[in-house]
Amino acid sequence: MSVRQVEPLVVDHLRIAFGGGREVVRGVSFTIQPGEAFGLIGESGSGKSLTCRAIIGLLPIGAQASGSIRYGKISLLDLAQRDMQHLRGSTIAMVFQDPLTALNPVLRVGDAVAQVIASHERVDRRAVRRRTVEVMNRVGIRDAARRARAYAHQFSGGMRQRVVIAMALAAHPTLLLADEPTTALDVIVQAGILRLLAKLRREELMSLMLVSHDFGVVQGVCDRVGVMYHGELIEEGPTDDVLFHPKHPYTVGLIGSLPSETRSTRLRSIPGTPPEGGVVVPGCAFAPRCQLATEECHRGAIPLIEVGAHHRSRCIHIDRLTELNSTSVPAHADGVNGFA
Amino acid sequence: MPELILTAERLSRSYAPRSLWFDRVLGGGQAGTRPALVDVSLALHRGETVGLVGESGSGKSTLARCISLLERPDTGRVLLDGQDLTAMDRGQLRRFRRRIQVIFQDPFSSLNPRLTVGGAVAEVLRVHKLVPERSVRSRAGELFGQVGLPTAALNRYPSDFSGGQRQRVCIARALAAEPEVLIADEAVSSLDVSIQAQVLNLLIDLRDRLGLTILFISHNLHVVRHVAPRIAVMFGGRIVETLPPGTPLEAARHPYTQALLAASPRLVQDHVGETTGVDDDIGGALPTVGCPFRGRCPRAFDPCESVDPDLLPVAAEHLVACHYAAQAATPHAL
Numbered sequence: 001m002s003v004r005q006v007e008p009l010v011v012d013h014l015r016i017a018f019g020g021g022r023e024v025v026r027g028v029s030f031t032i033q034p035g036e037a038f039g040l041i042g043e044s045g046s047g048k049s050l051t052c053r054a055i056i057g058l059l060p061i062g063a064q065a066s067g068s069i070r071y072g073k074i075s076l077l078d079l080a081q082r083d084m085q086h087l088r089g090s091t092i093a094m095v096f097q098d099p100l101t102a103l104n105p106v107l108r109v110g111d112a113v114a115q116v117i118a119s120h121e122r123v124d125r126r127a128v129r130r131r132t133v134e135v136m137n138r139v140g141i142r143d144a145a146r147r148a149r150a151y152a153h154q155f156s157g158g159m160r161q162r163v164v165i166a167m168a169l170a171a172h173p174t175l176l177l178a179d180e181p182t183t184a185l186d187v188i189v190q191a192g193i194l195r196l197l198a199k200l201r202r203e204e205l206m207s208l209m210l211v212s213h214d215f216g217v218v219q220g221v222c223d224r225v226g227v228m229y230h231g232e233l234i235e236e237g238p239t240d241d242v243l244f245h246p247k248h249p250y251t252v253g254l255i256g257s258l259p260s261e262t263r264s265t266r267l268r269s270i271p272g273t274p275p276e277g278g279v280v281v282p283g284c285a286f287a288p289r290c291q292l293a294t295e296e297c298h299r300g301a302i303p304l305i306e307v308g309a310h311h312r313s314r315c316i317h318i319d320r321l322t323e324l325n326s327t328s329v330p331a332h333a334d335g336v337n338g339f340a
Numbered sequence: 341m342p343e344l345i346l347t348a349e350r351l352s353r354s355y356a357p358r359s360l361w362f363d364r365v366l367g368g369g370q371a372g373t374r375p376a377l378v379d380v381s382l383a384l385h386r387g388e389t390v391g392l393v394g395e396s397g398s399g400k401s402t403l404a405r406c407i408s409l410l411e412r413p414d415t416g417r418v419l420l421d422g423q424d425l426t427a428m429d430r431g432q433l434r435r436f437r438r439r440i441q442v443i444f445q446d447p448f449s450s451l452n453p454r455l456t457v458g459g460a461v462a463e464v465l466r467v468h469k470l471v472p473e474r475s476v477r478s479r480a481g482e483l484f485g486q487v488g489l490p491t492a493a494l495n496r497y498p499s500d501f502s503g504g505q506r507q508r509v510c511i512a513r514a515l516a517a518e519p520e521v522l523i524a525d526e527a528v529s530s531l532d533v534s535i536q537a538q539v540l541n542l543l544i545d546l547r548d549r550l551g552l553t554i555l556f557i558s559h560n561l562h563v564v565r566h567v568a569p570r571i572a573v574m575f576g577g578r579i580v581e582t583l584p585p586g587t588p589l590e591a592a593r594h595p596y597t598q599a600l601l602a603a604s605p606r607l608v609q610d611h612v613g614e615t616t617g618v619d620d621d622i623g624g625a626l627p628t629v630g631c632p633f634r635g636r637c638p639r640a641f642d643p644c645e646s647v648d649p650d651l652l653p654v655a656a657e658h659l660v661a662c663h664y665a666a667q668a669a670t671p672h673a674l
Binding site: 188190213215216219255259273 | 395396505534535536541544559561563565566567599602605606607
C-alpha cells in the first residue's frame with residue numbers, strides 16, 4: 001500500500017448554475033486542512049449539498065460548476081470522467097443522507113463493501129473478504145462475518161448507515177464527505193453515528209466535511225464550520241467561536257431559533273423566508289430579513305470580513321449585533337414579511 | 341388543577357402484517373399482528389399543553405390518530421368532556437370531530453392542491469355551520485390574520501406557499517373549527533430551523549390567547565420541552581415515563597429517556613452527544629412480553645425479560661415504567 005498523502009482541499013470562488021443562468025452557489029471559497037473536520041451549515045436551498053456534490057463530481061444533470069476545487073495538486077473540476085471515477089472512493093468518498101437508497105437491495109451488504117475494495121485494489125478474493133469483515137467491524141457492526149451475508153432490508157436504519165460508511169471507508173479515502181448522514185435517523189442512533197465519524201476521522205488520518213442543517217450535529221464533530229445562506233458562505237470560523245460568538249445576524253437568528261432549556265418561552269426566530277433559489281439579490285441576500293439592514297446593505301456585494309482569529313463574516317454591521325438580542329419580532333409579523 | 345377535558349383510557353391498537361403471503365415467502369415475520377399501541381392512558385386538562393416524545397415507530401402518531409378517532413383503537417376508551425367517543429357511531433362522532441383538530445407533519449400532502457387556501461378554511465366553516473354564509477370570507481380572513489398571513493393570500497393555491505406558510509394555513513384551518521383540543525403531530529418537523537421557530541412561537545401565542553389544549557408530538561426532546569410543561573415519553577407503543585411540569589429533563593428516571601436526553605444535540609460548550617451505554621437500534625420486532633426496551637438497555641436484569649413494567653410513581657406525578665427505576669426508588673421493597 002502506498003503512503004497515505006492527506007492533502008488540503010481548496011474550494012475557490014465556486015459557482016454552480018442551472019440552465020438559464022440560475023445561479024444557486026455564488027462564489028463559495030473555503031479550505032479544509034489535512035486531517036481537519038469542517039462543517040457546512042445551511043437551511044434547505046442554501047447550496048450546501050450542491051457544494052458538497054461538486055467536490056466529488058456528482059452534480060445533477062444540467063448543473064454547471066465554475067471556479068476551482070483543488071485537492072492537493074489535482075484540479076477536481078477539470079478532471080476527466082474516468083479520472084474522477086478512479087479518485088472517487090480511493091481518495092474522496094461520500095456518505096449520503098438516506099442509507100436505504102444508497103444501498104443496492106439485491107446485493108448482500110458484504111458484497112457491496114467488497115465491490116468497493118475489489119474495484120480499487122488488485123487483491124485476491126480471500127483478501128477482499130478479510131478486508132470487508134475488517135472494515136465492517138471498524139464501523140461498529142458486531143458479528144460482521146455473519147452480518148455481511150444479510151441484505152440491506154434486514155438492517156435497522158443506523159446499521160444501514162454504518163454499512164454505507166464502511167463502503168465509503170473501504171478503499172481508504174483521505175477526504176470523507178458526509179451529506180446530512182444522520183438526518184434520517186433517530187436521535188440515539190444519530191449520536192452513535194456521529195461518535196463513529198469523529199473517531200474514524202481521528203484514527204484514519206483523513207479530512208472530513210460534514211454537511212448539515214443542524215448546529216448540534218456539527219458541534220460535536222467539527223473543528224471549523226461555515227454557514228451558507230442563499231448560495232453564499234456568510235460566516236466561517238472555529239466551531240465554538242461561530243456557535244457561541246456568532247458574528248452574522250443570520251447565524252445569530254439561526255442559533256436563537258433553537259429551543260433550549262435555558263431560554264424563555266419565545267424563540268428569537270428570523271422573520272420572513274429566504275429568497276427563492278437562483279434569484280439575484282443585490283447586496284446582502286439576508287438584508288430583506290435583517291433587523292440591522294441599512295441602505296448600504298442593499299447596494300453592493302458584501303465581502304467576507306475578518307472579525308476574529310480565523311473567523312470571517314459577510315456583515316458590515318457586526319458592531320451593532322447586540323441590538324438583535326433586545327429586539328423581538330411579534331409572531332404576526334413573521335409570516336407576512338415573506339409572502340411572495 | 342383545571343378540569344379534565346380529554347382522557348384516553350388504556351388504548352391499544354395492533355396492525356396486521358401487510359400480507360401473510362409476503363411474510364411467509366420472506367420467512368422473516370411471524371403470522372400475527374404487531375402491537376403499535378399497548379395499554380396507553382393519557383389525560384389532558386383544559387388549557388394544558390402536553391408533550392409527547394419518542395423515536396420513529398414508538399406509537400406517537402398511532403396514539404394521535406386513536407385519540408382523534410381518525411382510527412378506532414382495538415380496546416380502550418377516549419373521553420371528551422366525559423363523553424365516550426369510542427362508543428359513538430359515525431353520525432354521533434361527526435358532531436364531536438370539530439372539537440379535536442389535528443395538524444400533521446407534511447403541509448404539502450395535507451392541503452388539496454386544487455383548492456385555494458381560503459377555500460380550504462371556508463370548507464371547515466361551512467361543514468360545521470360555524471358562521472352564516474355571508475360571513476364565511478371575512479371569518480377566513482380573520483383566521484389568516486391570527487396565523488400571520490395576509491388576507492390577500494386567501495385566493496392563492498397551496499403551491500404558491502413555502503412550507504412554513506402552508507403550515508400556517510393548516511393551523512388556520514384547524515382553528516376554523518374552533519377546537520377545544522389541538523393535536524400537533526410533528527407539526528414543525530419538516531420545517532427549516534428558522535421557520536420552525538416562527539411556527540413554534542405562533543403555536544405558543546395562539547395557545548395563550550385562545551386557551552387551547554394542545555397535545556404536541558415530536559421526536560425532538562428539546563422542542564417538546566420548549567412548548568410543553570408536562571411530557572410523556574413513548575417507546576415500543578407504551579408510555580414509559582411522564583415528567584410533571586417543572587421537572588428538569590435531567591430528573592428523568594427511565595433509561596430510555598436518559599439516553600434520549602444524552603443523545604440530543606444541544607449547544608453547550610464542549611458537549612458531545614453521548615449514548616450512555618444504550619445500544620443502537622438492532623432492528624427486528626420488539627419483544628411483546630416484558631420491557632420493550634430491554635434489548636438496548638444497560639440496566640436490564642431478570643424481571644425485564646418476563647414481567648411488563650407498570651407505570652409507577654417515583655415522585656408526585658412522575659411516573660416511570662421501569663423495573664430498575666422502581667427498585668432504585670424503593671430499595672426496602674426488595
